[in-house]
Amino acid sequence: MRRVLSAILGILLAFAFLGIGTVPAEIEIISITDRAGLEAIRDYPGAAYRLDADIDLSDAPWIPIPLFSGVLDGNGYSLYNIYIESAGEALRSVYSSGQRHTEFPSVFSGFFACIEDAEIRDLALLNLCIDLQIDNSCFAGGLAGYAWQSTVSGCLIEARVRLVSSGKAAGAAGLIGCGFADLTNNTVYADVTLLDTGGETHSGAHAGVLLSEGGCEQYGGGLMAYGYGRIRDNRVHAQLWTAVDGFAHNGLLMGIWFVYTFDPGVTNIDIEGNVTGGDIYYLERVPPGHTGHAYTSAFCGEPHPPRGSKYTVAEWANKIRYRNSFENYQRHRLTEIAEPFGPEQCAAPDYSAEIFESSCTEFGYTQYTCTGCAYSYKTYMRPRHSFAESRVETSYTEGGYVSGVCTLCGYSAILSEWPALTPAPTAPAPTEEPDSGGEETDDIGGGTWNPVLLWLLVLIPVALLAGGWLIYRPLTVERLFNKLRRLSVYDWPFGLLHPIGLFPVHVKGLF
Ligand SMILES: [Zn+2]
Numbered sequence: 221m222r223r224v225l226s227a228i229l230g231i232l233l234a235f236a237f238l239g240i241g242t243v244p245a246e247i248e249i250i251s252i253t254d255r256a257g258l259e260a261i262r263d264y265p266g267a268a269y270r271l272d273a274d275i276d277l278s279d280a281p282w283i284p285i286p287l288f289s290g291v292l293d294g295n296g297y298s299l300y301n302i303y304i305e306s307a308g309e310a311l312r313s314v315y316s317s318g319q320r321h322t323e324f325p326s327v328f329s330g331f332f333a334c335i336e337d338a339e340i341r342d343l344a345l346l347n348l349c350i351d352l353q354i355d356n357s358c359f360a361g362g363l364a365g366y367a368w369q370s371t372v373s374g375c376l377i378e379a380r381v382r383l384v385s386s387g388k389a390a391g392a393a394g395l396i397g398c399g400f401a402d403l404t405n406n407t408v409y410a411d412v413t414l415l416d417t418g419g420e421t422h423s424g425a426h427a428g429v430l431l432s433e434g435g436c437e438q439y440g441g442g443l444m445a446y447g448y449g450r451i452r453d454n455r456v457h458a459q460l461w462t463a464v465d466g467f468a469h470n471g472l473l474m475g476i477w478f479v480y481t482f483d484p485g486v487t488n489i490d491i492e493g494n495v496t497g498g499d500i501y502y503l504e505r506v507p508p509g510h511t512g513h514a515y516t517s518a519f520c521g522e523p524h525p526p527r528g529s530k531y532t533v534a535e536w537a538n539k540i541r542y543r544n545s546f547e548n549y550q551r552h553r554l555t556e557i558a559e560p561f562g563p564e565q566c567a568a569p570d571y572s573a574e575i576f577e578s579s580c581t582e583f584g585y586t587q588y589t590c591t592g593c594a595y596s597y598k599t600y601m602r603p604r605h606s607f608a609e610s611r612v613e614t615s616y617t618e619g620g621y622v623s624g625v626c627t628l629c630g631y632s633a634i635l636s637e638w639p640a641l642t643p644a645p646t647a648p649a650p651t652e653e654p655d656s657g658g659e660e661t662d663d664i665g666g667g668t669w670n671p672v673l674l675w676l677l678v679l680i681p682v683a684l685l686a687g688g689w690l691i692y693r694p695l696t697v698e699r700l701f702n703k704l705r706r707l708s709v710y711d712w713p714f715g716l717l718h719p720i721g722l723f724p725v726h727v728k729g730l731f
């Protein structure tokens with residue numbers, strides 16, 4: 221009996237110790253399939269994520285994720301119908317391009333407020349709309365307001381960005397507001413409106429004081445409003461509308477190329493292979509005694525060469541001009557601010573809606589077009605199959621389900637399912653109605669064992685057995701020596717499994 225008991229004890233403990241190794245390995249990539257998963261990025265902003273579904277965010281405004289420093293693989297999926305009305309609280313400094321390097325503490329808005337040391341790839345953001353009125357210096361970009369040493373590649377964004385700011389520095393762009401980033405092979409369609417309402421508070425500019433001594437600066441960009449980086453092979457189509465109390469810096473690619481860091485080691489920068497197109501409408505109110513800069517360009521509004529570089533400003537501008545291309549670019553100087561300011565020209569817009577249904581693989585959309593000025597935008601519907609459904613009722617032995625076969629492409633799927641009836645007389649018959657439209661199926665997985673419960677199941681009997689043994693058969697040093705002396709090869713399997721694990725023990729002899 222004792223031998224059996226001790227064998228059981230040993231085996232139990234062996235499993236207990238082995239259990240340490242069965243804790244699930246750290247999940248390396250977190251899959252996101254719904255809004256809750258996206259929101260959870262806030263809790264672990266340094267982790268690696270992958271989108272595994274298209275996600276509609278129209279149900280509530282999106283609060284910018286304050287800081288992201290992980291990896292987000294869009295995996296070809298889309299986030300769509302995203303409405304942003306706020307900026308993140310994080311402050312970073314932006315610097316004027318003047319000689320004095322004036323610092324502007326700023327807030328940031330975008331799907332992310334800030335990304336730092338982050339990588340974002342193959343993500344689509346459709347109908348992302350930023351509509352923000354703010355008194356701070358602020359930079360807004362559809363993907364991120366601020367980027368630092370981050371990589372964005374293979375992304376598609378269709379954004380409407382409207383920033384009304386009375387801050388001394390402000391910038392708005394389709395993809396990134398401000399910063400230093402590697403932006404490669406992205407496609408951007410953007411309507412960008414930047415309206416400076418600082419007016420009299422921007423007395424520095426109005427009094428003719430140099431910007432670096434208290435004036436203000438504003439930047440509008442199709443891809444990025446302000447900053448530098450490796451900007452390669454992007455396609456940008458933008459409508460920029462900017463009105464500034466100060467100097468305008470507007471470019472279909474970037475408002476200003478400015479290496480604002482003093483770090484002399486910044487060499488990994490480039491700007492080539494980009495294709496742009498679109499219109500820039502701008503109004504520049506310059507200080508008395510100054511002539512306007514009216515920096516506007518199909519590429520970079522004001523192209524500062526890198527600090528200490530061999531290029532002059534003109535040479536740097538030429539380099540950009542020769543290494544990038546544009547089509548259908550036009551600039552339009554405005555002399556007054558029409559109300560409302562921006563691509564939607566009507567004070568009381570009247571929209572007609574035309575619906576284009578989704579296909580099996582393509583997003584559908586509703587196109588809203590203003591009957592007054594013809595401005596239009598889209599809201600999206602995800603791709604979906606047109607299922608012909610058939611229902612199999614549940615029985616006492618088999619679960620029921622609804623299956624669907626797409627009448628367009630033949631794709632078939634289980635749309636919903638539920639378990640077999642339980643025979644207990646009080647068991648209610650399943651009444652769940654199938655989800656008629658969704659591609660989702662309920663995840664009816666077997667539960668997993670709670671590791672804490674497992675440990676308790678193992679440790680309680682072990683404690684009882686060990687306790688009883690210690691009380692009734694105290695182990696003395698002398699007895700232990702005797703037992704050890706009598707160790708034999710027959711005992712080694714159980715000896716190895718000894719609970720204490722410190723010395724092999726002769727199971728038979730010990731009890
Ligand atoms: Zn209109």
Ligand SMILES: [Zn+2]
Nearest residue numbers: 580605626629
């Ligand atoms: Zn289909």
